[in-house]
Amino acid sequence: MSVAKPTQRRSIWKSQPFKGLLFIAVIAVISYIFELIFGQIIQLNVGTKLTYITICFVWWWHLGFSLNGYPGSRFSSTRFRRGTVNLVVLLALVYITGEAWKFISAKAILTDTPVGLWGQTAIITAAASLFFFDNTIVTTEEVRNWHPVSGFINIFFAIFFIAPALTFLP
Known part of the structure; x- marks a missing residue:
């Protein structure tokens, strides 16, 4: 008698290309926030x-x-x-x-x-x-x-x- 192992479903955000796209989006938001905060201070x-x-x-x-x-x-x-x-x-x-x-x-x-x-x-x-x-x-x-x-x-x-x-x- 075999016991079937249930397959665990991974989130699509933990596999490529979605993981990479999510990372790009997060970096874009962080960069924008960094620019808003430090852009006025550094003024480059x-x-x-x-x-x-x-x-x-x-x-x-x-x-x-x-x-x-x-x-x-x-x-x-x-x-x-x-x-x-x-x-x-x-x-x-x-x-x-x-x-x-x-x-x-x-x-x-x-x-x-x-x-x-x-x-x-x-x-x-x-x-x-x-x-x-x-x-x-x-x-x-x-x-x-x-x-x-x-x-x-x-x-x-x-x-x-x-x-x-x-x-x-x-």
Whole structure:
């Protein structure tokens, strides 16, 4: 005699693509609230906001794909704490990058610097590294599984070598 197991019905919001769509909607609402609260305090124009978004995307891509959750994974085993640590690192890198480009270019306004071109080049380098070289564009077979060493090598190559070279050489 067999005992039939009742099937548990999952909510459609816990499966793809609905889970992703829900996440996008939640992020849109949070972003709007953030803009309402902090937009008046920070008072950045649209060009500066888009530039910071580009820098943030560059660092997010490289940290996420090259380091696979490092450094947050060193501090906690829970997803929320790892994400919080990595978000703080990401925000710090975005701020430092913006200030560094203003210093390098001797400009007071970030949008007057070539940081946008640097960001686009770094994104293209990251995509090429991921899609064509499996995110191991400069690492050898032995180093590929050494995290975070291989990730830092790829980040250095894509952000600190190729992107500035293609930004400043032309």
